[in-house]
Amino acid sequence: MTATIINGKEIASQKKVEIAIEVQKLKELGITPGLAVILVGDNHASRTYVTNKEKTCRDLGMYSVLIELPEETSQEDLLAKIEELNGDPAIHGILVQLPLPKHISESKVIESISPLKDVDGFHPINIGRMMTGQDSFLPCTPFGIMVLLEATEISVAGKHVVVVGRSNIVGKPVGQLFLNQHATVTYCHSRTKDLQFHTSQADIIVAAVGIANFIKADHVKEGAVVIDVGINRNEAGKLCGDVAFDEVSKKAGYITPVPKGVGPMTITMLMYNTLKSAKNTLRF
Numbered sequence: 001m002t003a004t005i006i007n008g009k010e011i012a013s014q015k016k017v018e019i020a021i022e023v024q025k026l027k028e029l030g031i032t033p034g035l036a037v038i039l040v041g042d043n044h045a046s047r048t049y050v051t052n053k054e055k056t057c058r059d060l061g062m063y064s065v066l067i068e069l070p071e072e073t074s075q076e077d078l079l080a081k082i083e084e085l086n087g088d089p090a091i092h093g094i095l096v097q098l099p100l101p102k103h104i105s106e107s108k109v110i111e112s113i114s115p116l117k118d119v120d121g122f123h124p125i126n127i128g129r130m131m132t133g134q135d136s137f138l139p140c141t142p143f144g145i146m147v148l149l150e151a152t153e154i155s156v157a158g159k160h161v162v163v164v165g166r167s168n169i170v171g172k173p174v175g176q177l178f179l180n181q182h183a184t185v186t187y188c189h190s191r192t193k194d195l196q197f198h199t200s201q202a203d204i205i206v207a208a209v210g211i212a213n214f215i216k217a218d219h220v221k222e223g224a225v226v227i228d229v230g231i232n233r234n235e236a237g238k239l240c241g242d243v244a245f246d247e248v249s250k251k252a253g254y255i256t257p258v259p260k261g262v263g264p265m266t267i268t269m270l271m272y273n274t275l276k277s278a279k280n281t282l283r284f
């Protein structure tokens, strides 16, 4: 079998067109969705991410502001900035780019963002609402994965999903979203014994490990759907995922490539969440 490639770039482009139309409608009502991105310090990868987020915002007609703070910024000053943005009516989404310098508590920062503007979906209130199936901002990468599957018309209910990785930003929430859609979910992680035993039974595998080419053909059942979240560099410095694409794509039914798979969906769902937050202000 040769897998069908799930083209995340194309699906993300379609979603962005839909978002831009909605942004336009909202602007006609006098509301321009606004996203504030805070970058503390000068991490090269983080800078690339925030630049992309800003550019995408502008491309879709939204307002975006980048707040750059020096590495030595105190936690108190960062929290004060967030408080100011919480009260700013032009800002509907606040994103603090992670990781933060070691002297700042990520959980304190995340908890200081108003849950109504938490477009990353990391605030405990939004996580709790997601877990209990209530309306909330969904974390962007997990949300993007569900949209990819929906756009590809891959049904989830009753499927056995094996999530490899249990981070708070990808593994844990994506498993919860699958559960919300009536899948049977198994989580695997660094302490899992006999990973292959679990993954080889999966109808859908989500690889969120952060190790280049970690999931091999032997891990995968014939015809399975394989979602690769990883963003790694191989020995040659080439961008690659957590899945050994060449061998797994010969066995899987569907597979996401890296790049042009899950990655473009993450930023798109951030835009979706910012639009949603702006629309929510119409209710008040």
Ligand code: NAD
Pocket: 141, 164, 165, 166, 167, 168, 169, 170, 171, 188, 189, 190, 191, 192, 195, 208, 209, 210, 211, 229, 230, 231, 232, 262, 263, 266
């Ligand atoms: P993380 O380091 O926080 O978590 C990695 C997880 O992998 C851990 O839960 C750990 O238990 C598990 N793990 C480690 N070794 C393992 C092993 N031998 N067997 C099974 N499980 C093992 O990483 P993260 O933040 O969840 O990110 C995972 C990957 O996804 C990274 O490559 C990251 O760059 C990428 N990522 C991509 C996007 C995107 O938009 N495409 C977004 C977030 C993260």
